[in-house]
Amino acid sequence: MTSSTPIHFVTSQTLDEKLEALPPMAQSWAKTHDFAARKGQICLLPSSDGSIEQVLFGLGVVNEKDGNPLDVGVLPTKLPVGTYHYANGAEVWKVEDLSLAVLAWYLGGYRFDRYKDAGKEMPELDWPEQVNRDEIQLLAKGSNLARDLINIPANDMGPDELEAITKGLADSHGAGLTVTKGDALLERNFPMIHAVGRASTRKPRLLDLVWGEEGNPKVTLVGKGVCFDTGGLDLKPSSAMLLMKKDMGGAANVLGLASMIMSAKLPVRLRVLIPAVENSVAGNAFRPGDVLQSHKGLTVEIGNTDAEGRLVLADAMSLADTEAPDLMIDMATLTGAARVALGPDLPPFYSDDDELVGEINELAKSNRDPLWNMPLWDGYDQNLSSEIADVNHISTGGFAGSITAALFLRRFVDQAKSWVHFDIYGWAPKAQPSRPKGGEAQSIRTLFALIRKRYGS
Structure with missing residues (x-):
């Protein structure tokens, strides 16, 4: 030195x-x-x-x-x-x-320099002997992968490009990837993914990555891959569309986490499910008041087309649930209500598994990865009632929006041994130490530590 x-x-x-x-x-x-x-x-x-x-x-x-x-x-x-x-x-x-x-x-x-010279060359650091270099590199690489994917604008990060990134990640780690695309989604019973994405010229699809030995504990990651969200027929104002390139932040974060897991060669059977869609406006767009079939068989009344993320997640989670995974994690930039409650830096998470909640809280603290547990309050479940369908996908009255979104998703999880839902923001609105302004990896360092603790050798 x-x-x-x-x-x-x-x-x-x-x-x-x-x-x-x-x-x-x-x-x-x-x-x-x-x-x-x-x-x-x-x-x-x-x-x-x-x-x-x-x-x-x-x-x-x-x-x-x-x-x-x-x-x-x-x-x-x-x-x-x-x-x-x-x-x-x-x-x-x-x-x-x-x-x-x-x-x-x-x-x-970290610098996002895909479209513009990032400026000055960055200084270098000599590694202290006491630290595990391989682990730090995989954590940084996975986190920065999530950041890159969020930062890329929607014209260069649509369903096609998200599929290509997932394919590249799968190939580099010897994983398999199955893609169900366009009308094949209806043939394979993913009607809500199809409905949300059908108005776009970019075909909706479900990406299904599988890695690891079959006998290992099953860990399934589900990430919301809405590559751009206009709000659909419940159209967002232009100011609310400016950051909608980040609406695939759930997918970006689960891919970053998957990269960490596979790079560390954790002894798990990893499955990553990403419904990749663009919520656009056209004559065939799904409408407020429509009733959609779901992969699980529940009928879902559409209260607002701008709450599309939970619809595509529900179909993917219902598929994941059929395998009864040991641990199912879903991540999504899901509700503005979560930001109102906790701001951009503190993602809420939801689970009925008290032991899992305790582990996540402990690991979040030790990894300096801010998280906050929120309740799956059963008393609000009635706010999702519908007079014409099994469930409405948004609540009446506008209260507790993040909680009721989690309660909606919970209806599609029956067999998973443990399930946890993360309502992340995926964006740093201002620069902070270790967090440049822009796309952000949230919660995945904690989740990597959790999976390694539970299932790692």
Whole structure:
């Protein structure tokens, strides 16, 4: 590491000790530039020839409830090009948090440069010996895959392109992929996927990826793949369409998670189901008030065509349920109600499995991956009643929209041993440490840790 520049992490408690250990010129420089170890504060200490001799990075007041190692993710965007190393990372953090501080470097250094030069070259990091390089790389690669897919606009990320990405991922890991497309969806009894996507010139389809040995525990991931959502005949205003390229964020995140699982070669029988559609407007679009058949056999009254995500998920989840998987996870950018309740950074999740909820909460905390458990409140189930069908897919009255969406999906899960639903946002509306503005991977680091804990060797 002799050719790399040291980064020293400094807390408010260690500030005086760190400054006293510096040469007089460096002490003067740090004091002149008001370095007080405030959270996220950076001080570049020059050598006599004008180059950077070392970096001080403030962690603020660190205690049991503070000192998030993911805050380090701001460094790659702020430091000049060069090679750096964490000089005292092993002293500041236990190995798990040191690993997160390294991961933060690669999450914070992410750039979406498909259409525009990203600007300056990014600095490089020398890996600390204590961390598992393979694991950090697969976590970063899976997270950044999800980000890329969300960031690509809908003209270049429709059902065809999402299928191609899934095919490439399957091929690279020796997985199989079955695609049911267009009118074949009706022949194979996926009527709601077909109904939602039939008005688009881009044919709707169900992507079905399978990987791993048959005798292994069955883990099934279902991701909402609405590549663009106009709202259908209940047309969104233009302002609400601006971010609808991210409405396939559930699919993007399950593909990122699948990439992690397959790269780690976890001993599971992995299945990934993605209903890939575009909710468009045309003469054959499904209508408010229509009654749709579902794969499960339930009839579904359409209360609003802009609540299409739960329809395509329901058909895919009903198929997944027939295998009685050990664990079924569905992810979707599903409701604005979840954002009103918890904002963009804190995805809610729902499950009737208290043990599963406890594991997710514990792992979310240790992985610094914010999540919040919300209730499947049975009292609201009656709000999905319909006078002419088995169920209406949206609630009456407009209350508890995220909860009632989860309750609707629960009707399509009978045999899975454990099921959990994530209502994610999939987008960072402003840049934060480790989270550049744009498409975001949410919850999948926690879910990878969960699957590895439950089924990993």
